[in-house]
Amino acid sequence: MAAIAEQLDGCPPGATPFIVQTGGHFHLRLGATDSGHPPGRLVCGGGDPFLGHLVGHLDRAEAVDLAVAFALESGVALVRPYLQDLLDRRGRLRLVVGDYLDVTEPAALRMLMDLDGDVHRHVFETRGGSFHVKSWIFRARGCGDAVVGSSNLTRVALTDGVEWNLSTGPDPARWGAVGEAFEALLHHPNVRPLDSAWIDAYAARRSVQDPPAYTKAVRDESPPDPPPEPHAIQRRALQTLEGARDGGARAGLVVLATGLGKTWLAAFDSVPFGRVLFVAHRDEILTQAMATFRRIRPEARFGRYDGGEKVADADIVFASVQTLGRMAHLERFAPDTFDYIVVDEFHHAAAATYRRVIGHFAPRFLLGLTATPERTDGGDLLHLCDHNLVFRCDLFEGIEEGLLAPFRYWGVPDPVDYAQIPWRSTRFDEVELTSALATEARARNALEQFRRRGAGPALGFCCTVAHADFMADFFRQAGLRAAAVHSGPASAPRTSSLEALGRGELEIVFAVDMFNEGVDVPAIGTVLMLRPTESPIVWLQQLGRGLRRAEGKDALHVVDYIGNHRSFLTKVRALLAAPEGDRALAARLEAAIAGDAGLPDGCAVTYDLEAVDILRSLLRVRDLDDDMEAFFADFRLRHGRRPTALETWMSDFDPKAPNHGGWLGFLVHMGEPVDRRLAEALRGLAADIARRADADALHWLAAALRAGLATGGADPQRIATEASEDAGTIWAMHLAERDGRLALARVPDGMQADAQTLIDELIEWRLATIIDEIAMPQREVAEAPAPYLPAEGPVLWRSYERREIPRLFGATFNEGAWNAGIVRLANRLILLTTLRKGALATGNHYEDAFLDAQTVQWQSQTRTRQDSRHGAMISGREPGAEVHLFVRSGKLRQGRAAPFIYCGPVRFLDWEGEQPITVRFRLPEPVPEHLRRSFAVPD
CATH class of the missing domain: 3.30.870.10 (Endonuclease Chain A)
Incomplete structure (x- = not known):
């Protein structure tokens, strides 16, 4: 090793050395x-x-x-x-x-x-x-x-x-x-x-x-490699997108878990279209997207529109939203310039720059892509996509279908005292955070965790360049082959380091935001989360770096540090897919601790006892008002601003806040800079907005109030005159008189602009609730809009939410009836089967299982007899009877009710027993390969 030391002394400035062992020899690589x-x-x-x-x-x-x-x-x-x-x-x-x-x-x-x-x-x-x-x-x-x-x-x-x-x-x-x-x-x-x-x-x-x-x-x-074919989930998404467009849709949101190929999906879907615009917020995403689209569309002319280049006439333009979102650049493009627009990382689309881009263009179709939209942006996101959530596939479904590797997760206590690190707007102070994390004590702890729980090549995510360099140096000094990859001058080369990691020449690569997405190293066996993560999207992207399947890889091992700051609850919320609010998060956490997190086969979540204590101490669960306050404070912590009334409602809280005199009173209670006199002046109007159930009236009211505030406000005739172009209704005067008296005369001097902002916020929220109330009976679940359900009935091997299934047979969802495992519709029996029942009540634990790829065993309810009406339909004795089977592997998927897979009209083979009856059915065709692992189909 002395020769190695001499080599290290001679390293050129800026080079990053690491040691590779071949046989009994050690070699220095720069x-x-x-x-x-x-x-x-x-x-x-x-x-x-x-x-x-x-x-x-x-x-x-x-x-x-x-x-x-x-x-x-x-x-x-x-x-x-x-x-x-x-x-x-x-x-x-x-x-x-x-x-x-x-x-x-x-x-x-x-x-x-x-x-x-x-x-x-x-x-x-x-x-x-x-x-x-x-x-x-x-x-x-x-x-x-x-x-x-x-x-x-x-x-x-x-x-x-x-x-x-x-x-x-x-x-x-x-x-x-x-x-x-x-x-x-x-x-x-x-x-x-x-x-x-x-x-x-x-x-x-x-x-x-x-x-x-x-x-x-x-x-x-030297022929080029052929382009890849879409995998099973991408094929389903492509079919759904095509169906949506056939039904007249001009925009849609696709939610696809990290690792399932969102950009590939967009490239496949873009093929029938001429000119394409791909919009993202980071140069790295644009570069990776160009490489992906090039594989699918090798003959197209590509161009970038960003801070460096301004190519506007290419077949496919890859644009930075920061550049394109400026009006001076948007005005270079006619609204119909592009046939197809892709907005990647669509969870950012609520930002003003994205809204300007989306509002400027009128493509034949706009596709929004995201891995996991934060619930707080949900209403805005769907609004930008014409309220059309076309397709959704979460992380757990990708694992169940065998496209992603299972994971074993350990939440471990972080020895750092985060209470001593200043919080700047939406994140920790970078210098202070680095000083706290880049210490020998914490690095030694990380090394112990890696040796105890690691498996295979590893990625370690760090907070800064200095932190990554420190960790790589520490691991090398401990005898491991390590490198740091980042944007700094001492970085090891990105591509070569990943290749060395895949070949086993490196054991771990420490990164800073370089590998959040676009990394393709299936051999990665361990992910070390060594930094706080304020964004659930970033956390899921980092997790996704290790979820590619590889030969000999049974599961990804994840070691995640849990610290004593509420920002660490973001990690738990992302992992367990918990809604906003501490009450819901606490319930999911306790379920995970009890082993009932609804995980796919092969997955496990374990929190060290000290980490559990830390998390419980961070949660604020007392009453519903406290839960809403906790949500509000967390949102402010993560985003650097307060949530709007709409964002609060989208997170399952009630902006009417009755205990605080309404939303405006709640804002005052939470310490927001809302003048108490203004809140009191608008209190009656806010209550009136919350009661309204007519969207047209709300639109007119918004115009009337805007005109009234702009003109100084209390003259109903003047309000009606100013607003009449927007109103166009006979009853304009009546509303103007009532609402003019109601609020406008009492707005304190100099506060008209603040009043208008608050009124617009309240109207935006109430309009969203009205639209939701109108749309819900028609679509019943947001994840599968009714217009795009197949008209011919259920499609074999397609997934459906429980609420969607009745419509497939011309029926209406009734929660009491359809929460049962068997439903009769005239001459049809609908069987809703969960293979892994979990914690069901004793006496209702039915033995359902696949016996082979085309034979399923199903057990009836405990009171069912062979000579009953259900028995006659099951056995085929009743003429014209049909039995339709829907199956899911478990009750939950990522903390939510799992959908059912339609296994077709089944044919009776035989049965045995009474109360319950054990029945064997024949499927119309064998279970597809991608579902066999999830359904535990015997080989």
């Missing part, structure tokens, strides 16, 4: 899995592929110049992640690609166009001549290296092909000569900038020509 070419090294390919050496250079470079005769999609796909890593760390890339013999694929050029950052793209037009250059030049910290050889950008040339590539080494005279040649090449008369227009013309020219034999051979030896 932020990469290979150190590149030694000086003068010749790499001949075959058993020594060029790609591994190339990656080592790219991971250390600050600037790269590349010139190749041709590029294929298969080759660009291999190097693209490393080139993007270079650009993400503010490196520079200059490239020249030739059109020699038309070998270069347009799809490869489009993939190079998708790179984001300081990238300069050029093409060498051979014009019947020759262009055989293959060279790479790397610069870092004043030094350089160059590789000249025979490898073009193709998969074969970079991997198993016999190719000679020679490194010049760091000698400035050698690599400098190659660099000078590249500068001269950039000024060659045949070199021109590469852009989408040139690629389109090249693709058209190439498509009508018969390629030479050499060109065809090169293309055939």
Whole structure:
């Protein structure tokens, strides 16, 4: 190890070292899995592929110049992640690609166009001549290296092909000569900038020509990987989206758990549409989305519209909402510019910038995507999607269907005293938090937890760059192979570190917001939550990084620190899918502690006793008013503002707040800056708004009050005149007179603007409740809007909420009847079966199970006899009788009532016993593979 210490002393500034053991030998790696070419090294390919050496250079470079005769999609796909890593760390890339013999694929050029950052793209037009250059030049910290050889950008040339590539080494005279040649090449008369227009013309020219034999051979030896097919849940979502559009929908929200492929779903769904706009709030999401869409739509012209680029005329535009949301940019686009708009991370859509974008455009369809919308935004989100929740699939359903790995979760006590760390607006003070978390005592605790409960390669989520670097150093000193990946200068390379983690060359990678989404390392076996998390979305994204299935991986292990601050309740609420409010959260927590959390098979949640004590001490459960106050305070803590009346109602609390004289009195009680005189002046009006049940009247009232406040307020005739354009009703004067007397005359001077804001808030809430009351009898559950239920009845293997099932048979939901396990509708028997009953009362524990993929055993209620009416229908003795079977694996899914899967009209085989009867049915077709694990179907 002394030699290793000498190497560490010689590390270049900014490099991140880690140690890799091979056999009995230890090797130092500087932020990469290979150190590149030694000086003068010749790499001949075959058993020594060029790609591994190339990656080592790219991971250390600050600037790269590349010139190749041709590029294929298969080759660009291999190097693209490393080139993007270079650009993400503010490196520079200059490239020249030739059109020699038309070998270069347009799809490869489009993939190079998708790179984001300081990238300069050029093409060498051979014009019947020759262009055989293959060279790479790397610069870092004043030094350089160059590789000249025979490898073009193709998969074969970079991997198993016999190719000679020679490194010049760091000698400035050698690599400098190659660099000078590249500068001269950039000024060659045949070199021109590469852009989408040139690629389109090249693709058209190439498509009508018969390629030479050499060109065809090169293309055939490196075909691109085929795009993936949608998995089962994505197929169901795509079918539902298509059905919604067929029914006239022009917008819809899809809620898809982290790890189930929201962006892939959008790419698949976008195929029938022409121009597409993809909107997100972070550059990383846009970059990942471009890579995903490129796999599905390789020929489309892509463009970014963000702080760096402003490409407005591409087929598919990937836009930053911060940039596009400014009116100066929106005005560049006509409302009908795009046929299809995707708004990712739709839980942010209530923000003003998102609203401006959504309100400006009129696409044929708008798709909102989110993993788990926070309940407090629910009303606003659905409003922006025409109140149309098209499809929802939560984390537990993904696990039950075998698309995500089960998890074993441990909530452990955090030794840090968070009461001593200042809280700034919506989060802890970053400097103070880092000082508290980056200590040897806490790192030692994390190491003990990892050794005790970890399994396989791990990701550790840290609060800051300094925290991640500290943790990586501590784990390395303890003998583990660790690296830190973040946006700082000392970061290990992102792509290479993940690949090393997947190969087992690293045991753990510590990250800061780099891997919240878009990471694809199925082998990850452990996630360490080492930081507070104010957002349930971020927490679920971090959990989702380890939920990819992999061979030999039975479950993801999660170690999550629980500290003495109410922000840690966010983690529990996200894990257990608890509604807002301490009362509901306490109930879910106690159920989890008792082992009744309604988890899928293979999942477990365990809280250390001290962590349980911490959580119980944080909960404020006394009476309903206290619960609403706790919700209000928590919302203010997390979001840096108070909840609106609508957001409070969406979280199952009553804004009428009778014990506080209404919503305005409650705001005063909670210490909000609402003048008591104004609250008292508007008290009667607020009560009147809360009582109204006519949406048209509320709309008119809003216009009348707005006009009255704007004009100084008490003249009913003037209010009616100002508001009549909005009202358009005969009874305008009557309402104006009554409401003018009711409130406007009493608004204190100088408070008209505040009054209007509060009135608008109350009307927004009451309108939402009226819409909900009107819509609920029609749709009955928000998660499956009635217009998009199949008209022909239930669809085999599709999931339905209990409230949806009656409509499939032309019936109306009645809670008393449909909460039973068997319902008779004329000549039909509907069986609602839960395989894992949980804590049901003794005497009603029915033995239901699948005997094989097409045979199910069902047990009747204890009073049912074979000679009864139900018995006759079950056995088929009653002419025309039908038996329809709906099955679910357990009562709960992520804390809510689980839906049922329709298993079809079943055929009677035989039965035995009396009171109860044990019946065997034959299904119309075998249970699909993706449901067999959830239904415990024997092999």
